[in-house]
Amino acid sequence: MRVEQALELLPDLEALAPLRALLFSTSRTDDRGMWASAGPYLTVGKRDVSPAELRRQLSRAVRTVSDHVHALFTHYVDALEHQQAGDSGAAVAALLAAGGLEQQVGRVRQAEEWYALALGIAAGLQDRRPEVGALDAMGRLCLSLGRYEDSARSYQRALALAEAEFDQAGAITASLGLGAVALERGEWAGVQAWYNRALRQAEAAGDGALLGRIHHALGELDRRRGDSAAAVEHLRQARERLEAAADEHEVARVLNTQGLVDGALGRGAAATAAYREGLAWVRRGASDPGLEVSIRLNLAQQQMDTGQLLEAEEEIRRTEQFAIAASLAARLVQIYTLFGRLRGRQKEETGFVFFEQALQLARQLQCAPMVEAEVLYEYGVFKETLGQGEEARAYLERAQELLEGTGGRADLERVKAELGRLTA
Amino acid sequence: MTRSRGAAPGTTDATEGAPRRATLRLLAVGATGAAAALQSVRQWATETGAEFDYTPDLPSAARRLAAGACDVVLLILGDRADEELAWWADAVRGAPHSPRLIACVQHASMGLVLRAEKLGIVDLLSLPVSREALMRALERLRAATGETGIALPAADPAAAGQYALVGQSAAMLEVYKLLARVSPSTATVLIQGESGTGKEVVARAIHQNGPRAAGAFVAVNCAAIPENLLESELFGHEKGAFTGAVTRKPGRFELAIGGTLFLDEVADMSLALQAKILRAVQEREIERVGGGESIPVDVRLIAATNRNLRDAIAAQRFREDLYYRLAVVTIELPRLRDRGDDLLLLTSHFVHQFNARHNKQIRAVSDRALDVLRHHDWVGNVRELRNVVERAVIVATDDTLRVEHLADELRGEESALPGAAPGGLMTLAEAEARHIARVLAHTGGQISAAAELLGIHRNTLTRKIREYGL
Numbered sequence: 057m058r059v060e061q062a063l064e065l066l067p068d069l070e071a072l073a074p075l076r077a078l079l080f081s082t083s084r085t086d087d088r089g090m091w092a093s094a095g096p097y098l099t100v101g102k103r104d105v106s107p108a109e110l111r112r113q114l115s116r117a118v119r120t121v122s123d124h125v126h127a128l129f130t131h132y133v134d135a136l137e138h139q140q141a142g143d144s145g146a147a148v149a150a151l152l153a154a155g156g157l158e159q160q161v162g163r164v165r166q167a168e169e170w171y172a173l174a175l176g177i178a179a180g181l182q183d184r185r186p187e188v189g190a191l192d193a194m195g196r197l198c199l200s201l202g203r204y205e206d207s208a209r210s211y212q213r214a215l216a217l218a219e220a221e222f223d224q225a226g227a228i229t230a231s232l233g234l235g236a237v238a239l240e241r242g243e244w245a246g247v248q249a250w251y252n253r254a255l256r257q258a259e260a261a262g263d264g265a266l267l268g269r270i271h272h273a274l275g276e277l278d279r280r281r282g283d284s285a286a287a288v289e290h291l292r293q294a295r296e297r298l299e300a301a302a303d304e305h306e307v308a309r310v311l312n313t314q315g316l317v318d319g320a321l322g323r324g325a326a327a328t329a330a331y332r333e334g335l336a337w338v339r340r341g342a343s344d345p346g347l348e349v350s351i352r353l354n355l356a357q358q359q360m361d362t363g364q365l366l367e368a369e370e371e372i373r374r375t376e377q378f379a380i381a382a383s384l385a386a387r388l389v390q391i392y393t394l395f396g397r398l399r400g401r402q403k404e405e406t407g408f409v410f411f412e413q414a415l416q417l418a419r420q421l422q423c424a425p426m427v428e429a430e431v432l433y434e435y436g437v438f439k440e441t442l443g444q445g446e447e448a449r450a451y452l453e454r455a456q457e458l459l460e461g462t463g464g465r466a467d468l469e470r471v472k473a474e475l476g477r478l479t480a
Numbered sequence: 481m482t483r484s485r486g487a488a489p490g491t492t493d494a495t496e497g498a499p500r501r502a503t504l505r506l507l508a509v510g511a512t513g514a515a516a517a518l519q520s521v522r523q524w525a526t527e528t529g530a531e532f533d534y535t536p537d538l539p540s541a542a543r544r545l546a547a548g549a550c551d552v553v554l555l556i557l558g559d560r561a562d563e564e565l566a567w568w569a570d571a572v573r574g575a576p577h578s579p580r581l582i583a584c585v586q587h588a589s590m591g592l593v594l595r596a597e598k599l600g601i602v603d604l605l606s607l608p609v610s611r612e613a614l615m616r617a618l619e620r621l622r623a624a625t626g627e628t629g630i631a632l633p634a635a636d637p638a639a640a641g642q643y644a645l646v647g648q649s650a651a652m653l654e655v656y657k658l659l660a661r662v663s664p665s666t667a668t669v670l671i672q673g674e675s676g677t678g679k680e681v682v683a684r685a686i687h688q689n690g691p692r693a694a695g696a697f698v699a700v701n702c703a704a705i706p707e708n709l710l711e712s713e714l715f716g717h718e719k720g721a722f723t724g725a726v727t728r729k730p731g732r733f734e735l736a737i738g739g740t741l742f743l744d745e746v747a748d749m750s751l752a753l754q755a756k757i758l759r760a761v762q763e764r765e766i767e768r769v770g771g772g773e774s775i776p777v778d779v780r781l782i783a784a785t786n787r788n789l790r791d792a793i794a795a796q797r798f799r800e801d802l803y804y805r806l807a808v809v810t811i812e813l814p815r816l817r818d819r820g821d822d823l824l825l826l827t828s829h830f831v832h833q834f835n836a837r838h839n840k841q842i843r844a845v846s847d848r849a850l851d852v853l854r855h856h857d858w859v860g861n862v863r864e865l866r867n868v869v870e871r872a873v874i875v876a877t878d879d880t881l882r883v884e885h886l887a888d889e890l891r892g893e894e895s896a897l898p899g900a901a902p903g904g905l906m907t908l909a910e911a912e913a914r915h916i917a918r919v920l921a922h923t924g925g926q927i928s929a930a931a932e933l934l935g936i937h938r939n940t941l942t943r944k945i946r947e948y949g950l
Contacts, residue, residue, distance in 0.1 A: 060706055060707060060708075061707075084924040084925055084926070085924060086921065086922060086923060086924030086925075087859045087860070087921055087922065087924075088674075088675050088786075088859055088860075088922070089924070090860070091675045091676045091859055091860025091861070091863055091864050092675040092676075092703065092745065092786060093675065093676075093679070093680060093701055093703070093704075093744050093745060093863075094701050094703035094704040094744075094745055094748075095675070095860075095863075096704075097701065097704035097705075098704075099706075101706055102703070102704070102706075104924060104926075106926050106928075108926075108928060109926070307539075325546075328546070328574065329542075329543070329546030329547075332542050332545070332546055332571060332575075333539050333542040333543055333546065335542070335570075335571070336538040336539040336541065336542035336571070337538075337539050339538055339567060340537075340538045340539060364874075366867075366870055366871060366874065367574060367874075374570070406701055406704050406705070409704055409705055409706060409709075412706060412709060412724075413706070415724075416706075446727045447726060447727050447729070450726035450727055451726065454726075
């Protein structure tokens with residue numbers, strides 16, 4: 057039985073999401089499947105499911121759910137005890153921790169409930185620092201969902217409160233958050249101003265790791281606005297500070313950005329080396345499958361850009377298998393989008409199956425609108441490559457609609473430019 | 481055949497591409513505690529003229545790999561040996577000079593040995609490493625210098641023949657005879673054969689040599705397309721017929737009017753869709769999804785499958801009436817391993833094809849590499865060979881394809897070639913473990929299916945998997 061058939065028997069209930077994840081992670085494909093003519097188009101929906109294997113793994117999945125629920129309940133009881141003891145700040149922290157757990161496993165609506173609850177309590181306290189923390193959590197969540205207005209509002213309030221309370225750490229975090237929102241909106245001058253402000257405050261605090269993260273953010277800004285030379289310098293400083301702070305994952309993130317910059321400068325070998333070293337840093341630190349997937353996808357993109365299509369295909373396939381095994385279903389959306397792009401480069405019409413699978417997953421997993429918009433944009437470009445202008449336009453217009461709802465101006469401009477090209 | 485001496489890691493080669501070094505450069509990687517254990521290894525390696533370097537730090541090792549600073553990575557594996565091996569096999573992929581891996585581990589299960597082979601690891605040594613074991617591993621690397629190049633047959637465009645098919649084996653001659661008979665007609669053809677045997681190539685040959693050659697050849701892969709989209713792909717849809725039907729779109733049947741429609745992996749269709757295909761074949765007309773109009777479709781139909789349709793009919797997964805409609809003429813394609821010396825012809829054909837694509841000048845394949853190719857199982861048949869050759873052509877830096885250029889799995893198989901191990905023989909347990917691993921790969925790791933194939937009880941198989949660490 058195939059995953060797509062197995063999913064037909066599974067109601068679309070939120071409570072069954074862990075079972076869906078288990079279905080994906082236990083699905084397999086054999087050597088013959090990979091070499092079949094459908095092999096190059098294989099997606100998770102076409103993998104085989106063994107009910108016996110699923111049954112064997114059920115208890116593991118139930119244990120994971122149970123551990124999660126147990127942790128949530130514990131945070132709640134902690135909050136209750138702190139509240140009873142009159143320590144509302146600690147109660148807010150416990151509620152935020154519960155929200156953080158929900159966000160980690162992709163339950164964003166539930167996370168928002170916890171954060172909103174924490175915010176409500178924090179707003180009534182004399183000490184405003186818990187509120188700064190809650191606003192920061194809310195800002196981060198909204199940013200990840202593409203709700204830039206809400207995110208900016210949270211961070212602005214956090215900044216005002218932090219400055220009033222002389223909470224330097226809170227002010228830096230809020231400035232970085234506001235910079236990140238401006239980055240998604242393509243407001244480069246605003247980003248620069250917020251990051252510079254954070255940089256000045258961090259320099260005063262003398263926090264090396266934080267300075268490293270800010271230099272990384274500045275490097276990313278320079279990369280996005282096409283100033284590679286400035287990006288290289290910021291990334292060098294970021295790396296120096298983060299290596300000194302032994303922050304493996306942040307070093308890996310910097311190398312991930314470094315790879316993009318090297319790629320833009322046409323330094324293919326240097327880009328590959330940066331991604332490979334980034335993977336080594338991830339491996340040296342605690343496991344972070346999401347970060348590993350990001351680096352591998354950039355590596356595959358780099359290989360595609362330099363015409364190494366076979367290598368790119370193998371890298372994407374390995375990343376897909378890694379993501380499935382690590383239960384990172386949401387990352388499959390990006391993986392299949394990249395696969396679709398690759399097939400577009402090869403002018404293979406059947407490549408549309410990857411975009412269809414990506415769209416289906418994005419909707420099933422209730423991904424943020426900009427995630428679906430990205431798939432639609434690439435789907436449109438794919439159709440355009442194949443000379444199917446009418447369909448290309450339909451997908452691009454749908455992407456435009458979604459992005460107009462989020463205010464992600466940088467992405468919106470890209471979609472509009474593509475639509476303009478199509479008209480021309 | 482012309483033979484030429486090849487070159488291997490650590491030797492000097494005057495041909496084009498990256499210069500090869502005369503000295504083998506070893507980079508040992510392991511936790512800080514491994515440094516002491518490697519003192520002797522350093523001494524022994526240096527005695528043989530190799531350069532030895534050590535780092536406990538993974539990122540620094542990655543930097544050295546990227547700089548092309550080593551030919552061999554000597555890994556000291558920890559508690560998660562399996563995971564570490566897989567990570568390193570991935571890390572050296574695409575690194576300059578294609579470094580090889582030698583791994584050292586405290587306790588190697590049979591399963592770890594097999595997985596190491598599959599990943600192309602040169603050798604898996606037990607800790608503490610003995611001088612003899614290290615020398616043997618290094619010798620295996622140096623033995624590659626003994627590879628002799630065999631000139632590939634020239635690429636003769638006529639060799640592909642009228643049907644653009646490569647091969648002169650008896651099995652392929654039978655296919656050509658059938659093609660000659662069936663092509664001039666408009667009869668529906670069913671092509672059967674394992675994955676990668678060239679079913680679509682044969683379908684194109686029938687089309688191009690048939691009366692509809694001027695029309696379109698439209699291929700649909702029924703196994704690749706999600707079930708819920710296959711109907712609209714085949715028959716087309718009207719705008720708004722379903723979510724995602726953003727425009728009116730003709731189906732593949734319509735696009736193939738006047739030409740040939742090739743339905744690949746036809747056994748993968750649902751029974752409901754099979755009924756619709758049957759109607760289209762019988763009535764020669766179709767209806768778009770969401771449309772009421774009947775559209776006449778004059779197409780030649782060629783279907784293909786890698787499954788046994790008789791079994792599928794018995795299991796009620798395939799309609800018998802559709803089978804008889806499709807199997808007016810049946811062509812059975814041979815497996816690559818049943819095509820004898822076609823392997824060399826195909827290798828040559830692909831090398832020439834990829835030389836042109838990747839701007840290379842490969843003219844020979846080494847005797848060892850050819851041996852590996854000949855002994856490989858070729859589950860993916862010609863498609864797998866094509867992939868292996870393309871990858872090898874990309875990696876090769878001079879004019880000869882050698883074992884070091886082959887994919888990990890094939891490189892790993894070198895050790896299992898006759899004459900590779902002392903005496904070329906293995907213990908009964910090793911043979912059993914290898915066979916079980918092979919069957920498990922075939923079943924995609926499904927234990928019940930593997931037990932059935934092996935003819936043993938599921939519990940017995942589970943016990944053996946545990947015993948061999950598979």
